[in-house]
Amino acid sequence: MSNRKYSDIIQEEFEQALSETDVDFERKDYPWSGELIYEAKSEDDTFTxxxxxxxxxxxxxxxxRGSDAIRTVVLHTDSGRPVLKEKRTNRIQTWKKNLKKKINKLAKQQGNVKKCExxxxxxVIRENSNGEEFYGCSWYPNCKNTESL
Ligand SMILES: [Zn+2]
Incomplete structure (x- = not known):
């Protein structure tokens, strides 16, 4: 499809890149995932x-090979639903720089996420039956307030 060259990344290199961000990550081993996942909680645990x-x-x-991308997201810890997302980071030559930028941006934004009016x-970001995303209150079903993204 494209001529972009994909980079091979190994764990050490990936963790090195993470250590160069403003965030202190921990490696997680979830049975539901076959990929390495890294997480950091906000100071008050509200966000991951x-x-x-x-x-x-x-x-x-x-x-x-190449087709997979790195995904970065901020989750509302209690509901496990996303509150902030960044575009996927492709494993092209500039991946380190791109990834670090996205992580630092998300870390900054998580102190300022959208609150229910x-x-x-x-x-939190939810999906309707047509696969369209929207904001819904994390206190659902007690609060049914929604907003468009
Ligand atoms: Zn609400």
Whole structure:
């Protein structure tokens, strides 16, 4: 499809890049995922910044060649739903720089996420049955307030 050259990334290199961000990450081993996942909680635990590395957790190497991307998201810890997302980071030559920038941006933004105008709880990103995303109150079903993204 494109001529971009994909980089092979290994775990050490990935963790090195994470250590160069403003965030202190911990490696997680979730049974539901085959990829290495890194997380950092906000000081009050309300938010979790999660990085899906696209690296295979058994080998520490990139999974399917090139096609996978690194995903970064901030989750509302209690509901496990996303509150902030960044575009995927492709594993091209500039991935380190791109990833670090996104992580630092999310870390900064998580102190300033959208709050529900009705009840003051955190607004989380939900999907309707057509796959369209919108903001819904994290206190749902007690509060049914929604907003468009
Ligand atoms: Zn609400």
């Amino acid at each position: 910044l999660r990085v899906y590395s696209s690296l295979d957790k058994r080998t520490g190497e990139a999974r399917s 009705e009840c003051g709880n955190t607004m």
